[in-house]
Amino acid sequence: MSPALRVVVAPDSFGGALDSVAAATAIARGWISSRPDDEIVQIPMADGGEGTLAAIAAARGDEVARHEVATTDALGRDITAEWLALGSGAAFVEMAAASGLARLTPGERTPANARLASTRGTGRLIRAALDSGATRLVVGLGGSATTDGGAGLLVELGLRLLDARGDNLPDGGGALADLDHVEIDALDPRLATIEIIVASDVTSPLTGPRGAAASFSPQKGADEEAVEALDEALGRWGAEIRRATGRDIVDEPGAGAAGGTTAGLLGFTAATVRPGVEIVAELVGLAAACEGADLVLTGEGRADEQTLAGKAALGVARHADKAPVILLCGALGPGADILESSGAFAVVQPIVDRPMDLETAMADTERLLANEAARLARSIGVGRRLGSRGWR
Numbered sequence: 001m002s003p004a005l006r007v008v009v010a011p012d013s014f015g016g017a018l019d020s021v022a023a024a025t026a027i028a029r030g031w032i033s034s035r036p037d038d039e040i041v042q043i044p045m046a047d048g049g050e051g052t053l054a055a056i057a058a059a060r061g062d063e064v065a066r067h068e069v070a071t072t073d074a075l076g077r078d079i080t081a082e083w084l085a086l087g088s089g090a091a092f093v094e095m096a097a098a099s100g101l102a103r104l105t106p107g108e109r110t111p112a113n114a115r116l117a118s119t120r121g122t123g124r125l126i127r128a129a130l131d132s133g134a135t136r137l138v139v140g141l142g143g144s145a146t147t148d149g150g151a152g153l154l155v156e157l158g159l160r161l162l163d164a165r166g167d168n169l170p171d172g173g174g175a176l177a178d179l180d181h182v183e184i185d186a187l188d189p190r191l192a193t194i195e196i197i198v199a200s201d202v203t204s205p206l207t208g209p210r211g212a213a214a215s216f217s218p219q220k221g222a223d224e225e226a227v228e229a230l231d232e233a234l235g236r237w238g239a240e241i242r243r244a245t246g247r248d249i250v251d252e253p254g255a256g257a258a259g260g261t262t263a264g265l266l267g268f269t270a271a272t273v274r275p276g277v278e279i280v281a282e283l284v285g286l287a288a289a290c291e292g293a294d295l296v297l298t299g300e301g302r303a304d305e306q307t308l309a310g311k312a313a314l315g316v317a318r319h320a321d322k323a324p325v326i327l328l329c330g331a332l333g334p335g336a337d338i339l340e341s342s343g344a345f346a347v348v349q350p351i352v353d354r355p356m357d358l359e360t361a362m363a364d365t366e367r368l369l370a371n372e373a374a375r376l377a378r379s380i381g382v383g384r385r386l387g388s389r390g391w392r
Contacts, residue, residue: 015301048276049142115174123156150264305335
């Protein structure tokens with residue numbers, strides 16, 4: 001057996017098949033089956049969207065505490081969801097935990113529901129964190145089912161949205177078309193005193209051809225007519241934010257994240273926006289874990305040109321402390337050929353081991369990951385033995 005290695009395992013989730021915690025476990029199990037003497041450090045990763053809370057909790061263990069809250073999903077149905085106490089007055093809220101698209105069945109992703117979907121449930125999670133005494137709040141965006149500009153979230157925290165008759169608007173982005181004015185007097189005063197950090201890698205503005213509705217609402221069920229209506233409604237929302245606060249956020253890069261939720265937070269709080277991968281890397285201690293590593297394994301569902309646009313796998317590569325990085329992926333997409341030549345990854349390796357359709361591959365992701373990790377570990381051993389004999 002060649003000398004033991006220190007291997008950091010830091011994957012993102014695999015596209016609805018496995019979250020990053022389960023992916024890291026599968027990779028580690030496969031590697032150890034071939035090289036049981038190696039030191040394996042598991043650091044599940046995320047970019048601020050779905051699965052981020054679980055990744056942080058897994059990495060930090062007893063340092064953090066998970067709190068369950070009675071809240072609602074994007075369609076107003078009663079659910080329970082969690083927020084995370086990070087210690088020293090800091091809290092993490094994952095928008096997808098309450099208002100996520102994964103909570104809707106494919107059949108519920110309709111044009112009507114795209115107009116009705118609300119972030120109100122995320123507002124309840126934030127209020128629970130504030131009630132616990134949080135003084136620093138990180139809000140992870142991504143994977144939302146909503147296009148309401150964060151209006152529901154803010155209504156849950158005291159903002160009033162009124163039509164021309166002075167009546168409260170119903171929930172949902174579509175209703176913002178009837179917005180006449182807002183009343184901010186009852187908005188939770190704690191929002192003005194705490195530090196709020198939005199974790200997001202989206203750079204879209206609130207409205208327009210690259211805005212929240214045009215870019216993201218089709219995957220939430222919106223048809224062409226609903227996209228147009230939601231874009232106009234968000235424009236009305238942006239104009240009212242400017243009138244009420246003096247803040248012009250419509251064209252702010254990133255304002256369109258999570259159905260425009262960033263716009264609402266920038267408009268009515270002192271929130272700042274930072275790249276989600278950067279924040280998660282700090283919270284899970286990625287840089288420290290990579291110090292002295294001999295090898296870093298990361299992973300994602302599909303490796304393509306978007307991998308180099310700030311996704312979690314690239315964030316891992318940037319923290320690898322000169323160790324070679326191997327990217328495991330479920331599939332290769334357009335532009336994947338540039339990943340190895342970019343210098344970020346030593347190897348980009350698909351895990352599929354025989355012809356199979358997407359549904360079969362997703363159902364078998366855990367086995368595929370473990371088996372590919374085991375093969376890689378055996379290859380490392382062969383390579384080191386050849387190197388000791390002078391092979392180049």
